[in-house]
Structure formats: C-alpha cells, structure tokens
Amino acid sequence: MSAGVLTAKVPGRRGILPGFSLTMGLSVSYLGLIVLLPIAALLLKASGLSWHEFVVATTSPRALAAYEVTAVSALEAVAFNAVLGLLFSWVLARYDFPGRRLLDSVMDLPFAMPTAVAGVALTAAFAHNGVFGQFLEPLGIKIAHAQPGIAMAMAFTSLPFVVRTLQPVIEDLDLDGEEAARILGASELQVFLRVVLPVIAPALIAGVTLAFARCLGEFGAIIFIAGNRPFETEIAALLIYIRLEEYDYGAATAIATVVLAVAFLVMLATNALQAWQQRYLDKG
Amino acid sequence: MKKGVVFAAALGLSLAPLAVQAQPADILNVSYDIARELYAQLNPPFQAQWQKEGGQSVEVRQSHGGSSKQARSILEGLPADVVTFNQVTDVQALANRGLVRADWQQAFPNQASPYYSLPSFLVRKGNPKHIHNWDDLARADVRVVMPNPKTSGNARYTYLAAYAFALEKFGNDQEKAKDFVRKLLGNVPVFDTGGRGATTTFVERETGDVLVTFEAEVNGIRKEFGADKFESIVPPVSVLAEFPVAVVDKVVDKRDSRKVATAYLNYLWSPEAQDILARNYNRVRDAKVAEKYKAQFPEVRLYTVELFGGWSNIQKVHFAEGGILDQVFEKR
Amino acid sequence: MLAAMTVHHRSHRQGAGTARRVLIGLAVVAAAVVLGVPTGIVFAHAFGKGVEGWWKAVSAPEALHAIYLSLLTVAVVVPINAVYGLSVAWAVTKFRWQGKKWLVSLIEVPFSVSPIVAGVATLMVYGSSGLVGEWLMDHDIKVMFAVPGIILATLFVTSPFVAREVMPLMQLQGTDEEEAAQVLGAGGFRTFLRVTLPNVKWALFYGLILCAARSLGEFGAVSVVSGHIRGETNTLPLYIDLLYHDYDSSGAFAAASVLTLLALVTVVLKAVVEGRRDAAHDDEALS
Structure with missing residues (x-):
C-alpha cells in the first residue's frame, strides 16, 4: 500500500533501476506481518490501560530507577564496545596473522550462546571466587551482583553488533586515500584519525546504536549477574518480567513501550543523522 | 502475495512433524521447572498401572517451566490435560478464567495437594x-x-x-x-x-x-x-507450601481425556507414588509412607x-x- | 594481473610493523579475556563429569531432538530472512525516496524489543486470546506451543540481521555499476545476481552467520511460545534451561557446549569459503 503511494508520488526521480515495487512490497509486507503486527497487537493490549494507569505504571520511583540503571549500564557497555569493536574489526580486516580465522570465529559466540548460559558463565568469572573476581574484589572492584556486572553482561551480548557492522566496511575501504596521506608524511595515527575514521564513523555509530538498543532489551544474561535489588541493580526488563509474572500484561506492556520508544527514537535519530550526512556527501 | 507464499512455506515445513493429531492415548502434564526427574520417576509406574487396569497404553507428555509462565501458556492455548504446579495462585489464575473448575481444591484430597514442603x-x-x-x-x-x-x-x-x-x-x-x-x-x-x-x-x-x-x-x-x-x-x-494439582476441564472435555487425567492425578496419592515423592524429599500425606521416611523429615x-x-x-x-x-x- | 591484486582483500591485510603487532596483541588478549574465558567456563562445566558424562548428556534422545529442532528452526529462518534482508536493502539503498529513515528504523525495532516481550507480542496475535487465535483454534491449526510458533518468534527476533549487514555496504557502493549493467541490457534480476550480490557477498555472509547464531541461541522469545513439551517443543536453549533448573548443570553445560560448537560450524564454513576464494585469487594472480 505505502509502496504504491510512494511510487505514484515520485516517479522517475528515484533512479533507473528496476524492482522498487517488488522489493518494497515484499519488505513492507514481511515487516508488517512478522514484526509490526505482533507489536500492534501488544500495544492494543496495553491500550486497555487508562492514561492515568499508564503513567502510574511507567513512572513509579522503582520504574524510574530501573530505567536509569538500564540506560547508564547500556551507555557504559557501548562505550566499551566501541573501542573493543573497533580494535577487533580493524585487526580482523587489516592484518593477516596466524589465528586470525579463529579470532574471526569467536566474535559471534555471544550471539550463539543462550543469554542465560552467558550470564552464568560471566557470573562464574566475576564472582569473588571466580577467575577474575578473586583478583578484582580485593582491590575493591565488585562486578558480579553489582551495577558493573550489568554493564559487563550487556557488553558481552552486544559485542558482535559493533564488530560485524564495522568489519565489512573496513574491508571495503579504498586504500588510495590512506596511501596519499602517508606519502604526504602523515603518521599512522593521523591517517587513522583524519582519513579512516571519518569514513567508517557512520558504520561505527550504526553498530553502537544497535548495540545500545540491544542492551536496553537484554534480560537473560543480566539477571544472573545483576543482584536484582530494587533501586540498585534492577533493570527495566526485569520489571517487565515481574509484571508478567503478576499476570499484569497492561503494566508490563506499558514499561516495554517506554523502553521501545527510547530505543526507537535513538535509532531514528541515528538514521536521520546518517541520511543527512549522505545528502551532505552527495552534494559535496 | 509473496509474503503469503513465504509464510505458507514456513508453516508447511514446520507443521509436517505435527500432522498426526494427538489421540487421547496421551495426556500432557504441565508442571513446574524443578520436577523433571520427579515426574520421570512417577510416570512409568502410572503407565504400567493404567495398562494393567484398563488394557490401554497411555503416554504422559511432560512440560516443565516456571509455574506462572506455564499458567500463562495454558491461558493462551497450551493444551494441558493436567497441571502439577508449585503455586496455588497459578492454578487459581486458570480457575479465574474458567479453564479449571472453581472448586478445584475440593476435587482431590488434601486441598488437591498430594505432597507438600516448607x-x-x-x-x-x-x-x-x-x-x-x-x-x-x-x-x-x-x-x-x-x-x-x-x-x-x-x-x-x-x-x-x-x-x-x-x-x-x-x-x-x-x-x-x-x-x-x-x-x-x-x-x-x-x-x-x-x-x-x-x-x-x-x-x-x-x-x-x-x-x-x-x-x-x-x-x-x-x-x-x-x-x-x-x-x-x-x-x-x-x-506449609502446597504443590497443587488440577484437571484442566476445558482441555479434557475437548480431548475426551478426563478419565485418564483424573486417574493420573489420583495416582499421586497411591502408596507407590507417595513413596517416590518422599524419596525425592517431599513430605507426603500417606501416613504409612510418612512413617517410613520419618527420620528424613524433622518435626x-x-x-x-x-x-x-x-x-x-x-x-x-x-x-x-x-x-x-x-x-x-x-x-x- | 596487478589490477587483480589491488582489489584483492589480502592486499589490505598488511601494515606498519609496531602498530600492527601491538594491535594484534591487544586484540588477542582482549578476545581471550572477554570471549575466551566465558567460553572456557562453559566447556569446563560441560566436561565436569568427564567425556563420558558429556557424551551421555548430549546423546540423550531428548537432547538430540532439541538439537534437531534448533537446526530445523535455523534452516527455515535463515533463508527467509536472507530474502527479506536483500529485498529491504535493495529498496532502501538503490532508490531515492522520502521516509527511508523511518523504514530503516522500523526494520531495526526487533533489536530493541526485549525477547520476552517479543514472545508475548507473538502470543497476542496467535495465542488463544490473540487477534487470530480463535480462528486458528476453530480450524485446528496449531501455531503457538508448536513448531510454527517457535519459528515465528525466531523470525521476529532475527529479522533485521541480514538487512542490517548488507545495507551499509550497498549504500557505500552506490548504484553506478548496476546502472551500467542496465544500460548494457541486463535484466533486473540478472543485474542483482551478477553485479550487486558479488559486491555484498561478505556482508551477506556475516548477516547470515549472525542470523543463524542468534536463531540457535534465542531463548527469551521462544520460551514464551514453545510450551516446553519434553521431546517435542524444547529447542536447545530451552533444554539447557530445563536441565539447569533440575540440578543437572553438567548436562546443561554439555548441551550449551554443543550449541557453541554448532555456532562455530557456520564460521568454519566461512573460513573454508574464504580460503577457497583466496586460492582462486592467487591462481588468477599467477596466471
């Protein structure tokens, strides 16, 4: 339907390639059926709530604290992943060394491992008797059953997003610009900051945004390592789970809607930024 | 249109193993998450007994998960013939929606809780x-x-x-x-x-x-x-923590499995089943069995x-x- | 010959000595800490009762069924999402139109929906109190608490992966090559197969791998719609959860190690394909 409208509106200006109606139609119908229909059904359920009930469910002090814990941890996680993801994707795309394929392989483990297994394994590593915990806790660094544990679990489960979004772009980079900069006497760091980073920045931002969105929704890995104390280490997804356990679909959906709206806005902003940058580049 | 084809293909592919409609020669017991081994011990003797008494074989299918989640699944259509939960409120949630009769706690002895813990x-x-x-x-x-x-x-x-x-x-x-x-x-x-x-x-x-x-x-x-x-x-x-059981009336009436479902739950009160339950550290109702395992359970x-x-x-x-x-x- | 060398990826993989060594070292150490240790813990637990115990756990009929069901889900979900992802990427990157960013953002929505919520949302459509639940019941079509439900929930969760991987690269490559092919008289589908697909095949491959990995590992959404019937609707992650809760953690981790190995299979596949490509390129370069 929307495809038809768009076709009628801007004929000819889209370009000469065929298949717009087909691919657009297919995409929109599939998206509608598999993703948007369930979400609409869910929101319909939540609409049983009055505005007042919605506000009460979503703005209780406990819910606000949960949003804060979730958002702060997600930001920490993606900051960590931006650096680590850049390192991994750069090394994988640029250098050849023994074990590169193995390194490449293990990048996807966080997705394949069920989140609960990841959670148990991370807790085992960071608990005070774990591989890392036994060294960190005497230094006063508490990760398991504390807020940093949440960030750690989020970082683990969302790492592939950053790596796999950056990697194809770095592999596809045109080397001429870098060569030219080197010939002109730029240092490796300068080449990276001035020539490479601006080109891969959109992919980096895209990867980080996806990772952030994923962090907001993550549940399985976090509940094992978090501690789950209200106001301290209770995440929004746990609060949703609690409401579901209480057969309170309305409140559960209301909180889920808030999280979803935030994630959607962040992604929309990123995509808008990229569209703007694209136009800017096209003009220039 | 295309989406329809793709979707139908997905459904067709995945429906294949389910093509045979279940006969009432089996019942589905939807249970809580830490009862896997317990019911793995309880089901075979029941099946043997049912076979001996009625000459029919019955298969007890098991589903295990968090009790509230299980109840929500049943509310959304999981065809459970019987529930064996560890929370009274989760059976009550089924009763509130008419899937289980309102007086389910009177349908079996001991408030429909064949064993208990604390x-x-x-x-x-x-x-x-x-x-x-x-x-x-x-x-x-x-x-x-x-x-x-x-x-x-x-x-x-x-x-x-x-x-x-x-x-x-x-x-x-x-x-x-x-x-x-x-x-x-x-x-x-x-x-x-x-x-x-x-x-x-x-x-x-x-x-x-x-x-x-x-x-x-x-x-x-x-x-x-x-x-x-x-x-x-x-x-x-x-x-006293009860482990309530109930027949899911709406499902057994549709599948015509009330007889075997009721017999299955009644079996849990039999001395044989009570012995298995006690061996698994549940406190039981049968006086003789309770006496036998007295040392295991302090007053x-x-x-x-x-x-x-x-x-x-x-x-x-x-x-x-x-x-x-x-x-x-x-x-x- | 020289031209072939410069477009060849391997030529990228070089670099100045010190920076190269430091970065590789850092990456290896970081991977060992962040990814290696948790994986090591899983395998250590998995073999907690020895190789025999591991084998007993993973060869149990229920475990085998769970493996089968997980693989079936991947086999259905990945091709569907590949078609969808390529189609979305074509529509979004090869044409100019208003509202693109909205569509792109909507495509990414499943990433930010908590998996449990995704499962509940699927229930709201196909469950007995859902939009089409009654109709399905009347026609005796089982969707929820059966294999179709598991597939639908997995499709929801993994739908953005291929699109998300392919789009940036297609965007970067523009439309010049395709337009040239058009001018030379190639049909639309032929252009896509011969020009676009080769250009994005590695991004597509990453998308497929991520999609497969995520389908294998998905727990939250599937757990809501599966019904957890032993030997029937338990996928591998659900089976792991069941064993863990029933105080069989060595069994649970043994099953988890299978999942990890399955995920690695896809990546080994990639290495093989890549190796073959490199060999082909080397031959080309030598001839």
Missing part, C-alpha cells in the same frame, strides 16, 4: 554462624540468599514464613513484623529470579551464610553438589496460608504492587 535452611558445613531459627536471618552479621519474592513462589513462602514468625514473636504487632522482614530482606545481597539461581549463588559463588529454599530442593542440591559441604537446618516453625510446626486469610488476601495485602512486600523491599 521453606528451610541450608548452611555451610559446621554452621559457623549458628543459624537455627528465623530471627537469626535478621541478624546484622548474617547474609541471606533467597530468590526474588516478586518472581519466585519459593521466595514468597520464605517471606510469609518470616512474617508469620515475627507476628508470633511480637504478639501480632504488624509494624514490628514489617520491620523484621525489612531487616531480613536487607540482608539479601542477591535476588535471583528463581530458586535454582539462588542455589548457584550460594553454592558456587560462595555468597551468603544461609540459603533459604524448599526442603525438597535439598535433594537436588545434594545430588548436584555433594552432601558433605553443607548442612540442612530445618527451623522449628515454617509455612516442624507449620503455619498455613489460612493464617493470612487465604491466597487472595495474601496477594492483595502482601504481594500486589504497593503491598507490604513493596514497602519493606526498598532501598538499603
């Missing part, structure tokens, strides 16, 4: 913190591990037991009881979502001085982690939920949003 303590070897009763859990030097009462039925019983203990100790003073429970919950460093997570925290992460969980779980814990590292301390008073004075005016009242006063649990379960 919140009990597991401490480290030698009981270094000398934990014997509920007031020890509220001491400032004790770290308590229990799951989240918001997500675990197990922990709700623990909360109720502590509250009942405090009411008695402070002569029914609600405020003092609240204060007691607040202190106890303040001693909990980690609220895992379920009993199993709490066990891992206590045993493998070596966190806390005492694990509060169902006495029946001691079996699993010993099996998994060995009996020599821990001691089981059964407090002198606790709360405990048990409060029942009736002390709190029944489950619907408990939900309203204690566990609902803004209830007493929320009031005491606050920032440290």
Whole structure:
C-alpha cells in the first residue's frame, strides 16, 4: 500500500533501476506481518490501560530507577564496545596473522550462546571466587551482583553488533586515500584519525546504536549477574518480567513501550543523522 | 502475495512433524521447572498401572517451566490435560478464567495437594554462624540468599514464613513484623529470579551464610553438589507450601481425556507414588509412607496460608504492587 | 594481473610493523579475556563429569531432538530472512525516496524489543486470546506451543540481521555499476545476481552467520511460545534451561557446549569459503 503511494508520488526521480515495487512490497509486507503486527497487537493490549494507569505504571520511583540503571549500564557497555569493536574489526580486516580465522570465529559466540548460559558463565568469572573476581574484589572492584556486572553482561551480548557492522566496511575501504596521506608524511595515527575514521564513523555509530538498543532489551544474561535489588541493580526488563509474572500484561506492556520508544527514537535519530550526512556527501 | 507464499512455506515445513493429531492415548502434564526427574520417576509406574487396569497404553507428555509462565501458556492455548504446579495462585489464575473448575481444591484430597514442603535452611558445613531459627536471618552479621519474592513462589513462602514468625514473636504487632522482614530482606545481597539461581549463588559463588529454599530442593542440591559441604537446618516453625494439582476441564472435555487425567492425578496419592515423592524429599500425606521416611523429615510446626486469610488476601495485602512486600523491599 | 591484486582483500591485510603487532596483541588478549574465558567456563562445566558424562548428556534422545529442532528452526529462518534482508536493502539503498529513515528504523525495532516481550507480542496475535487465535483454534491449526510458533518468534527476533549487514555496504557502493549493467541490457534480476550480490557477498555472509547464531541461541522469545513439551517443543536453549533448573548443570553445560560448537560450524564454513576464494585469487594472480 505505502509502496504504491510512494511510487505514484515520485516517479522517475528515484533512479533507473528496476524492482522498487517488488522489493518494497515484499519488505513492507514481511515487516508488517512478522514484526509490526505482533507489536500492534501488544500495544492494543496495553491500550486497555487508562492514561492515568499508564503513567502510574511507567513512572513509579522503582520504574524510574530501573530505567536509569538500564540506560547508564547500556551507555557504559557501548562505550566499551566501541573501542573493543573497533580494535577487533580493524585487526580482523587489516592484518593477516596466524589465528586470525579463529579470532574471526569467536566474535559471534555471544550471539550463539543462550543469554542465560552467558550470564552464568560471566557470573562464574566475576564472582569473588571466580577467575577474575578473586583478583578484582580485593582491590575493591565488585562486578558480579553489582551495577558493573550489568554493564559487563550487556557488553558481552552486544559485542558482535559493533564488530560485524564495522568489519565489512573496513574491508571495503579504498586504500588510495590512506596511501596519499602517508606519502604526504602523515603518521599512522593521523591517517587513522583524519582519513579512516571519518569514513567508517557512520558504520561505527550504526553498530553502537544497535548495540545500545540491544542492551536496553537484554534480560537473560543480566539477571544472573545483576543482584536484582530494587533501586540498585534492577533493570527495566526485569520489571517487565515481574509484571508478567503478576499476570499484569497492561503494566508490563506499558514499561516495554517506554523502553521501545527510547530505543526507537535513538535509532531514528541515528538514521536521520546518517541520511543527512549522505545528502551532505552527495552534494559535496 | 509473496509474503503469503513465504509464510505458507514456513508453516508447511514446520507443521509436517505435527500432522498426526494427538489421540487421547496421551495426556500432557504441565508442571513446574524443578520436577523433571520427579515426574520421570512417577510416570512409568502410572503407565504400567493404567495398562494393567484398563488394557490401554497411555503416554504422559511432560512440560516443565516456571509455574506462572506455564499458567500463562495454558491461558493462551497450551493444551494441558493436567497441571502439577508449585503455586496455588497459578492454578487459581486458570480457575479465574474458567479453564479449571472453581472448586478445584475440593476435587482431590488434601486441598488437591498430594505432597507438600516448607521453606528451610541450608548452611555451610559446621554452621559457623549458628543459624537455627528465623530471627537469626535478621541478624546484622548474617547474609541471606533467597530468590526474588516478586518472581519466585519459593521466595514468597520464605517471606510469609518470616512474617508469620515475627507476628508470633511480637504478639501480632504488624509494624514490628514489617520491620523484621525489612531487616531480613536487607540482608539479601542477591535476588535471583528463581530458586535454582539462588542455589548457584550460594553454592558456587560462595555468597551468603544461609540459603533459604524448599526442603525438597535439598535433594537436588545434594545430588548436584555433594552432601558433605553443607548442612540442612530445618527451623522449628515454617509455612506449609502446597504443590497443587488440577484437571484442566476445558482441555479434557475437548480431548475426551478426563478419565485418564483424573486417574493420573489420583495416582499421586497411591502408596507407590507417595513413596517416590518422599524419596525425592517431599513430605507426603500417606501416613504409612510418612512413617517410613520419618527420620528424613524433622518435626516442624507449620503455619498455613489460612493464617493470612487465604491466597487472595495474601496477594492483595502482601504481594500486589504497593503491598507490604513493596514497602519493606526498598532501598538499603 | 596487478589490477587483480589491488582489489584483492589480502592486499589490505598488511601494515606498519609496531602498530600492527601491538594491535594484534591487544586484540588477542582482549578476545581471550572477554570471549575466551566465558567460553572456557562453559566447556569446563560441560566436561565436569568427564567425556563420558558429556557424551551421555548430549546423546540423550531428548537432547538430540532439541538439537534437531534448533537446526530445523535455523534452516527455515535463515533463508527467509536472507530474502527479506536483500529485498529491504535493495529498496532502501538503490532508490531515492522520502521516509527511508523511518523504514530503516522500523526494520531495526526487533533489536530493541526485549525477547520476552517479543514472545508475548507473538502470543497476542496467535495465542488463544490473540487477534487470530480463535480462528486458528476453530480450524485446528496449531501455531503457538508448536513448531510454527517457535519459528515465528525466531523470525521476529532475527529479522533485521541480514538487512542490517548488507545495507551499509550497498549504500557505500552506490548504484553506478548496476546502472551500467542496465544500460548494457541486463535484466533486473540478472543485474542483482551478477553485479550487486558479488559486491555484498561478505556482508551477506556475516548477516547470515549472525542470523543463524542468534536463531540457535534465542531463548527469551521462544520460551514464551514453545510450551516446553519434553521431546517435542524444547529447542536447545530451552533444554539447557530445563536441565539447569533440575540440578543437572553438567548436562546443561554439555548441551550449551554443543550449541557453541554448532555456532562455530557456520564460521568454519566461512573460513573454508574464504580460503577457497583466496586460492582462486592467487591462481588468477599467477596466471
């Protein structure tokens, strides 16, 4: 339907390639059926709530604290992943060394491992008797059953997003610009900051945004390592789970809607930024 | 149009293994998450008995998961012939929506609970913190591990037991009881979502001085982690935790499986089944079997939920949003 | 010959000595800490009862069924999402139109929906109190608490992966090559197969791998719609969860190790394909 409208509106200006109606139609119908229909059904359920009930469910002090814990941890996680993801994707795309394929392989483990297994394994590593915990806790660094544990679990489960979004772009980079900069006497760091980073920045931002969105929704890995104390280490997804356990679909959906709206806005902003940058580049 | 083809292909492919419609020669028992091995022991003798008595073979299919999640699945169409849960409220949720008859607790003996258990303590070897009763859990030097009462039925019983203990100790003073429970919950460093997570925290992460969980779980814990590292301390008073069972009327009427479903649940009260249940550290109703396993189960004075005016009242006063649990379960 | 060398990826993989060594070292150490240790813990637990115990756990009929069901889900979900992802990427990157950013953002929505919520949302459509639940019941079509439900929930969760991987690269490559092919008289589908697909094949491959990995590992959404019937609707992650809760953690981790190994299979596949490509390129360069 929307495809038809768009076709009628801007004929000819889209370009000469065929298949717009087909691919657009297919995409929109599939998206509608598999993703948007369930979400609409869910929101319909939540609409049983009055505005007042919605506000009460979503703005209780406990819910606000949960949003804060979730958002702060997600930001920490993606900051960590931006650096680590850049390192991994750069090394994988640029250098050849023994074990590169193995390194490449293990990048996807966080997705394949069920989140609960990841959670148990991370807790085992960071608990005070774990591989890392036994060294960190005497230094006063508490990760398991504390807020940093949440960030750690989020970082683990969302790492592939950053790596796999950056990697194809770095592999596809045109080397001429870098060569030219080197010939002109730029240092490796300068080449990276001035020539490479601006080109891969959109992919980096895209990867980080996806990772952030994923962090907001993550549940399985976090509940094992978090501690789950209200106001301290209770995440929004746990609060949703609690409401579901209480057969309170309305409140559960209301909180889920808030999280979803935030994630959607962040992604929309990123995509808008990229569209703007694209136009800017096209003009220039 | 295309989407239709793709979707149909997906459905067709995945429907293939389900093409044969289930005959009433099988029943689906939807159960709680830590009962896998228990029912793996209970089902074969029942099947043998059913075969012998009626000359028909029956297969008991099992589904295990968190009790509330299981109840929600049944509400959304999971065709359970019988439920064997560990929370009365989850069967009640089915009754409220008409899937189970309203007087389901009268359909079987003992309020439809063939076995029971109670919140009990597991401490480290030698009981270094000398934990014997509920007031020890509220001491400032004790770290308590229990799951989240918001997500675990197990922990709700623990909360109720502590509250009942405090009411008695402070002569029914609600405020003092609240204060007691607040202190106890303040001693909990980690609220895992379920009993199993709490066990891992206590045993493998070596966190806390005492694990509060169902006495029946001691079996699993010993099996998994060995009996020599821990001691089981059964407090002198606790709360009776029921494991309710019910026939799901709406499903058995549709599938014509009421007879076998009812027989299956009745079987749980047979001496044979009671013996299996007791072997798995559940307290049982059959007097003879209970006598046989007496050494395994120390004497405990048990409060029942009736002390709190029944489950619907408990939900309203204690566990609902803004209830007493929320009031005491606050920032440290 | 020289031209072939410069477009060849391997030529990228070089670099100045010190920076190269430091970065590789850092990456290896970081991977060992962040990814290696948790994986090591899983395998250590998995073999907690020895190789025999591991084998007993993973060869149990129920475990085998769970493995089968997980693989079936991947086999259905990945191709569907590949078609969808390529179609979305074509529509979004090869044409100019208003509202693109909205569509792109909507495509990414499943990433930010908590998996449990995704499962509940699926229930709201196909469950007995859902939008089409009654109709399905009347016609005796089982969707929820059966294999179709598991597939639908997995499709929801993994739908953005291929699109998300392919889009940036297609965007970067523009439309010049395709337009040239058009001018030379190639049909639309032929252009896509011969020009676009080769250009994005590695991004597509990453998308497929991520999609497969995520389908294998998905727990939250599937757990809501599966019904957890032993030997029937338990996928591998659900089976792991069941064993763990029933105090069989060595069994649970053994099953988890299978999942990890399955995930590695896809990546080994990639290494093989890549190796073959490199060999082909080397031959080309030599001839």
